[in-house]
Amino acid sequence: MKDQKIINRISAVADLQDEPLPGLPLVEIAGDCRVLVERHMGVTEYGKEKIVIKVRKGQICVCGSGMELIRMTKSQLVIKGTIFSVNIIKE
Numbered sequence: 001m002k003d004q005k006i007i008n009r010i011s012a013v014a015d016l017q018d019e020p021l022p023g024l025p026l027v028e029i030a031g032d033c034r035v036l037v038e039r040h041m042g043v044t045e046y047g048k049e050k051i052v053i054k055v056r057k058g059q060i061c062v063c064g065s066g067m068e069l070i071r072m073t074k075s076q077l078v079i080k081g082t083i084f085s086v087n088i089i090k091e
Contacts, residue, residue, distance in 0.1 A: 025055040
């Protein structure tokens with residue numbers, strides 16, 4: 001918690017408020033057909049209509065149809081298909 005306060009202060013002073021904080025996930029949505037998630041901790045649920053990704057402090061749930069994981073590395077993953085929603089579920 002103390003580390004997060006320090007990072008927030010540095011971010012505010014350096015005018016980085018629009019940048020993702022270190023360690024937190026970065027989610028990029030390209031139209032309704034692709035989602036990129038950086039800084040993930042693995043996939044916890046996988047199906048053609050729902051993919052759930054573990055991230056620091058929660059999960060990201062991507063819902064749609066015909067979805068598939070087309071690329072996954074240690075630091076990022078890409079989902080393609082028809083995307084209906086992307087939800088952040090905080091723990």
